[in-house]
Amino acid sequence: MKIDEGSHGTRSSCGLLFLPSEGRFVCFGGAMSSKGAPYSEMTLNLEKGQWENRFPTGKETLWGQPAGPHTAPPYPYGSPPFRDKEGNIRPNLAAGYGNTPFLFHNFAYDSHADRVVALWSLPGLTTEYDVKARSWRVVEGAGEPTLWDAAILGGICYDPVNREALGGHGEWAYKDGAWRRLEFRREQINRLRAKAEGLQRQAQALATACRARYYVTESDQETKRPLGEMARGILSDAAGLAGELKSSSGRAEGHERTQAGWALEALGKAAGVLAKAAESLNAPVAPEAIHAAEDATNALRGAVVALAAVPPRRGFSRMAYDGKNKKIVMFGGHALDRYLADTWVYDCASRTWQQRRPKRSPAPRAGHGLAYLPKARKVLLVDGYGIGRDAPDWVYDTARNEWRLLAEGAEGAESLNALRGVSPLKEVSVISGFQWDQWFSGRAD
DSSP states (O other), X not given: OOOOSSTTOSOBSOEEEEETTTTEEEEEOOBBOSTTOOOSEEEEETTTTEXXXXXXXXXXXXXXXXXXXXXXXXXXXXXOTTBOTTOOBOOOOBOSTTTOOOOTBOEEEETTTTEEEEEETTTTEEEEEETTTTEEEEOTTOOOOOIIIIITTOBOEEETTTTEEEETTTTEEEETTEEEEOOOOOXXXXXXXXXXXXXXXXXXXXXXHHXXXXXXXXXXXXXXXXXXXXXXXXXXXXXXXXXXXXXXXXXXXXXXXXXXXXXXXXXXXXXXXXXXXXXXXXXXXXXHHHHHHHHHHHHHHHHHHHTOSSOOOOBSOOEEEETTTTEEEEEEEEOSSSEEEEEEEEETTTTEEEEEOOSSOOOOOBSOEEEEETTTTEEEEEOOBSSOSSOOEEEEETTTTEEEEEOTTOTTSOOHHHHHHHOTHHHHHHHHHHHHHHHHHSOOO
């Protein structure tokens, strides 16, 4: 069901949230042409089926009609992205390099203060939007995560247990006007992960050396490197790490024991291909040796992820707060060289992340919508790119660690119509996903 035909303006990298205090959705920010553009903040009027300008209090009749182009003051050339010619603080929608503040998924609704927290990636600014006053403020000295380290392409989710916004790829928290990096003190797991990272780097170096020898691009000194010995050295170190993992697994409890088991499985795969590589590297390098070194690198990457205390870096991935279980769920995303399909859960009470490995899972994707359905008590996954135009919808049961495919009318599956009766998130999520479909992959539905 299509709710609206473009009255919100064709904008990319905008924010979309539901405001419980008003019972309406709000769209804000984004990049678009300034000619005939609607206002930067808009609310969805479901009765009329259109997006309406959400002017600041006192500007309702001065800056334009409820729907259509606005007449707010323009921005002077070279001005900061949040201050127009009259000094009003509001996001600039102008589409141009250096002018547009991009959001990606860096925004969340603070249900306690009735405000929106937004981290704009391009200028690196933290802002707060007062829902009642309909006004923005730039938070000075917030100590934002650095642009490339944790902010760009990231996401934010509000944690009502600790009354803070979780962001920076799950490693930062915003509260009382300041960001701080969270510390995940798991000394044993962190130490083992550091060793696995070292092994992965060694395997990658071996793969690079194999290519250089195969394509005859080595220097005179590099031709003397004993590649077979390099492979056997990595294999020996991997065996040593496996021994430490077995020892720690016997002492560990709960999820850390599970992590050690995952890492041991990945190390076993790496050892198998490294043994083959070591044998083949005594002779002239063949493509099979390069493939074996790459397979070992990938397997060791799996060991690193298995021992991770936080989700690996990614972009275009949403988070959703599960109110029943008081946990935040993250799924998938874009890792630059591949799409992801991993599920991570953040326990708000203990401020710890856990990777989940359910029996079945949605296919890899990014730019998707993720929202909690309070009556169904499940997390809904919709849309996304990297999976085709008709990405199927899924629901996740956090307590049971179970993903289930939504197939309308299918026997044994939950009814999508029933979930639609809970919330119009399915329809609205298409608008949320639209920005990425158009901006990132060059298509629009």
